[in-house]
Amino acid sequence: MSGAEEKALSEFSADADKWFAENTPGDPGFMLPLSFLEVSTDQQFEFLCNWQRKVWEAGYLGAAWPSEYGGGGLPQEFQDAATKAMRRHGGPVFLNAIGLGWAGPLLLEMGTQEQKSQYLKNILSAEDIWCQGFSEPDNGSDLGNAQLKAERDGDSYVLNGSKIWTTLGNYAKHMILLARTGSDAPSKYAGLSFFLSPMTVDGVETRPIRKVTGEFGFTQTFFTDARIPADCLMGEEGQGWLIAMRTLEYERGARGGQAGGYVLTPFDAFSILDLAKNSTRGGKPVLDDPVIRDRLVDFIIEGQSLGLCDQRGRIAPLNQDRPAGLSLSNKLMWTEFVRRLCEFAITLTGEKGGYYVGEENAVEDGLWTRAYLNSFGATIGGGTSEIQRNIVAEHVLGLPKK
Amino acid sequence: MDHLGRIGFSEEQADLLEVAENFCRERSPMEKVRTLLEDDAGYDTAVWEEIAKLGWLGIAIPEEFGGAGLSLAEAVPVIEAMGRYLLAGPFIPTTLAAQLLCDGGSDAQKAAWLQKIAGGAIATLALSEPDGRWDDTEIAATAVKNADGYRLSGVKTFVGDAAQAEIILVSVKLDDAPALMLVEKSALPETALRRETIIDETRRSYELTLDGVTAPASALMDQDRAAMALERLRLAATLLGTAEMVGGNRAVIDYTIDYLTTRKQFGKTIGSYQALKHPTVDAYTMFEQARSHLYAAAHCFNEQGTGEIATRMAKAQAEKSLSYAADRAIQFHGGFGFTYECDAHLYRRRAIWHASQFGDAAWQKEKLAALLF
Numbered sequence: 001m002s003g004a005e006e007k008a009l010s011e012f013s014a015d016a017d018k019w020f021a022e023n024t025p026g027d028p029g030f031m032l033p034l035s036f037l038e039v040s041t042d043q044q045f046e047f048l049c050n051w052q053r054k055v056w057e058a059g060y061l062g063a064a065w066p067s068e069y070g071g072g073g074l075p076q077e078f079q080d081a082a083t084k085a086m087r088r089h090g091g092p093v094f095l096n097a098i099g100l101g102w103a104g105p106l107l108l109e110m111g112t113q114e115q116k117s118q119y120l121k122n123i124l125s126a127e128d129i130w131c132q133g134f135s136e137p138d139n140g141s142d143l144g145n146a147q148l149k150a151e152r153d154g155d156s157y158v159l160n161g162s163k164i165w166t167t168l169g170n171y172a173k174h175m176i177l178l179a180r181t182g183s184d185a186p187s188k189y190a191g192l193s194f195f196l197s198p199m200t201v202d203g204v205e206t207r208p209i210r211k212v213t214g215e216f217g218f219t220q221t222f223f224t225d226a227r228i229p230a231d232c233l234m235g236e237e238g239q240g241w242l243i244a245m246r247t248l249e250y251e252r253g254a255r256g257g258q259a260g261g262y263v264l265t266p267f268d269a270f271s272i273l274d275l276a277k278n279s280t281r282g283g284k285p286v287l288d289d290p291v292i293r294d295r296l297v298d299f300i301i302e303g304q305s306l307g308l309c310d311q312r313g314r315i316a317p318l319n320q321d322r323p324a325g326l327s328l329s330n331k332l333m334w335t336e337f338v339r340r341l342c343e344f345a346i347t348l349t350g351e352k353g354g355y356y357v358g359e360e361n362a363v364e365d366g367l368w369t370r371a372y373l374n375s376f377g378a379t380i381g382g383g384t385s386e387i388q389r390n391i392v393a394e395h396v397l398g399l400p401k402k
Numbered sequence: 403m404d405h406l407g408r409i410g411f412s413e414e415q416a417d418l419l420e421v422a423e424n425f426c427r428e429r430s431p432m433e434k435v436r437t438l439l440e441d442d443a444g445y446d447t448a449v450w451e452e453i454a455k456l457g458w459l460g461i462a463i464p465e466e467f468g469g470a471g472l473s474l475a476e477a478v479p480v481i482e483a484m485g486r487y488l489l490a491g492p493f494i495p496t497t498l499a500a501q502l503l504c505d506g507g508s509d510a511q512k513a514a515w516l517q518k519i520a521g522g523a524i525a526t527l528a529l530s531e532p533d534g535r536w537d538d539t540e541i542a543a544t545a546v547k548n549a550d551g552y553r554l555s556g557v558k559t560f561v562g563d564a565a566q567a568e569i570i571l572v573s574v575k576l577d578d579a580p581a582l583m584l585v586e587k588s589a590l591p592e593t594a595l596r597r598e599t600i601i602d603e604t605r606r607s608y609e610l611t612l613d614g615v616t617a618p619a620s621a622l623m624d625q626d627r628a629a630m631a632l633e634r635l636r637l638a639a640t641l642l643g644t645a646e647m648v649g650g651n652r653a654v655i656d657y658t659i660d661y662l663t664t665r666k667q668f669g670k671t672i673g674s675y676q677a678l679k680h681p682t683v684d685a686y687t688m689f690e691q692a693r694s695h696l697y698a699a700a701h702c703f704n705e706q707g708t709g710e711i712a713t714r715m716a717k718a719q720a721e722k723s724l725s726y727a728a729d730r731a732i733q734f735h736g737g738f739g740f741t742y743e744c745d746a747h748l749y750r751r752r753a754i755w756h757a758s759q760f761g762d763a764a765w766q767k768e769k770l771a772a773l774l775f
């Protein structure tokens with residue numbers, strides 16, 4: 001980076017810090033979801049849409065996306081600086097995660113000019129919420145076996161079948177959809193196609209599903225003779241699997257290009273250090289317990305590992321043996337860490353671990369029990385940890401599939 | 403969390419890593435490692451001379467004493483490569499002794515020895531004692547001043563490569579304060595050294611009995627700096643041991659994967675069984691984490707506070723990670739894994755060795771708790 005650019009970056013960063021200091025909302029007076037995955041009420045939805053729009057208007061979301069599509073047209077470092085500033089001030093999560101994080105970068109990479117103009121700006125402004133129709137009731141980990149039918153009929157495709165666990169399904173205007181266009185294709189994968197499918201047409205219905213935490217946020221989505229324009233097809237018929245795999249690389253953080261910001265409440269080991277300092281178990285300060293101290297240090301070491309692995313991923317000579325190793329392990333390492341961390345946090349709260357959200361005596365409004373139950377969303381969603389281990393084993397370590 | 407450490411990687415580190423990987427692969431094939439297990443000295447003197455010529459012994463020695471004037475951060479990739487190929491030799495003890503001389507030696511001692519060490523003279527440390535302490539709060543060995551110099555007494559353990567060393571830096575109590583003595587090996591009676599039987603058969607370790615050993619007045623290192631130098635030394639040893647573990651960690655995972663991709667049972671390659679596949683992935687991700695910690699510790703080693711935190715974290719992670727990977731390596735080789743011939747145990751033994759030296763993971767974590775909470 002040139003001296004002038006560096007100066008511009010540090011000014012941008014200082015401005016962002018100031019902006020977030022002034023504009024980050026305090027407690028709205030109702031519970032916010034821990035991530036984009038649990039938007040349960042219209043009140044939460046409105047609040048989070050407004051926040052996202054406001055940040056985008058200020059220039060701190062999509063700063064590195066091209067300016068003709070609503071972005072800031074700046075180098076990635078600028079968005080990273082803005083994201084850092086918002087983390088520092090602990091702002092709410094961005095709810096249009098699927099648009100910002102994976103549909104958007106996918107469109108930027110392989111969308112047509114028209115698709116980019118039509119969709120990208122509204123993703124940033126939260127005008128159009130996006131959802132993802134990959135999983136089906138009978139086909140989850142085995143995504144390649146998806147059966148929802150898309151039949152070509154003149155200028156349209158007609159959709160029949162059902163998707164499930166559709167995050168934000170009831171709020172979304174568009175869905176990235178994996179559907180079967182060819183039943184006589186040479187393999188199950190070759191029969192799949194990828195659509196940018198409207199949710200607002202007749203024949204699409206959503207039914208909210210209650211989650212393990214008691215919250216909502218995803219739906220089962222039914223398609224009954226739903227007719228969508230043929231130009232919703234992305235790429236060509238039969239390329240669905242390829243595009244879906246690329247989408248998952250964005251989703252799992254193995255590939256960059258995201259609009260920025262964060263979509264999950266970030267938990268690191270230091271978020272529980274304060275809790276540990278202020279907690280008692282069985283009437284005694286938890287930090288007096290050597291077993292707890294040992295485990296807490298383990299978590300701090302592991303949390304630090306993950307940050308360091310992010311840094312090391314950018315240093316090529318330290319990744320020569322298995323260049324894709326760190327990026328393909330990223331999701332597995334983080335999500336499993338957060339799950340165990342939140343579980344441990346409950347242990348720290350001792351008897352009060354028995355309370356749940358809504359109880360006035362609960363520690364931090366029952367945050368840790370909720371966060372622990374909620375953490376499975378990330379170890380299951382986006383490809384389970386078991387599937388991630390298969391991927392790392394087969395694609396990084398070269399172990400055989402069968 | 404920058405105060406816990408950050409990664410940086412210098413061009414020198416990158417170059418050394420590449421050169422050292424190639425060198426160690428060529429000079430330390432497994433047949434050679436196996437032969438040296440049975441050897442008295444435990445290493446190949448010709449390879450040692452080459453190492454000296456490559457300048458690796460002087461990496462962290464100041465230029466005025468014939469070194470390269472870099473830091474321990476640059477020794478880390480070299481030791482990682484040695485660990486990967488189980489290359490045997492007194493590199494770690496010698497590098498550490500040179501550091502201790504730099505930090506706590508008298509001007510005359512530095513002038514007399516650092517250049518020699520950079521050129522291949524072997525040096526080592528005698529810090530441990532039978533009570534097994536991992537710090538220097540109590541030292542039982544003593545030096546007593548007399549007309550000619552000092553009379554030493556006490557017993558030191560885990561003195562690496564002592565039989566080959568030209569000098570041994572010994573920690574003692576002198577006038578009730580910690581002190582360091584530079585003892586020339588030639589001044590030791592023949593019976594002073596006894597080879598210890600240790601878990602890691604790729605290295606050599608000795609018990610040193612000081613009773614009856616005398617040292618000239620010039621043997622005393624700078625006593626004002628002794629406590630500080632010892633503290634730094636222990637951290638340096640922790641860092642270098644970690645580098646060796648991380649190298650071995652990579653190797654034992656590769657070794658396991660080799661077997662998992664070739665051995666067949668029930669008509670299938672055993673690596674296709676998730677009961678083997680998934681723990682191997684866990685071993686791998688733990689290793690990647692350990693390697694990240696290692697290079698953060700190397701990069702931040704000289705930063706007050708951060709260096710200590712990063713180094714202790716790295717050791718704790720590397721010990722856990724290498725132990726797990728090597729433990730699974732034995733199991734995943736089946737009956738062959740239980741044999742002396744299978745290489746898995748070499749790495750498992752190495753992890754146990756490093757745990758025993760300069761504080762194991764639990765001990766590091768106890769220190770970290772005090773630093774972090």
Ligand SMILES: Cc1cc2nc3c(=O)[nH]c(=O)nc-3n(C[C@H](O)[C@H](O)[C@H](O)COP(=O)(O)OP(=O)(O)OC[C@H]3O[C@@H](n4cnc5c(N)ncnc54)[C@H](O)[C@@H]3O)c2cc1C
Binds near residue numbers: 135164166381385
């Ligand atoms: C919070 C949340 C949000 C989600 N949001 C969306 C969304 O927006 N859009 C969408 O399309 N999907 C979404 N999903 C669905 C998610 O991708 C699937 O749940 C996931 O891929 C697993 O599929 P499944 O539920 O059918 O479980 P199954 O595939 O039936 O798995 C059951 C168990 O078997 C294990 N298993 C399966 N196959 C293997 C194998 N080959 N090897 C080893 N173990 C195996 C799994 O790991 C799991 O433990 C979401 C899920 C969650 C939890």
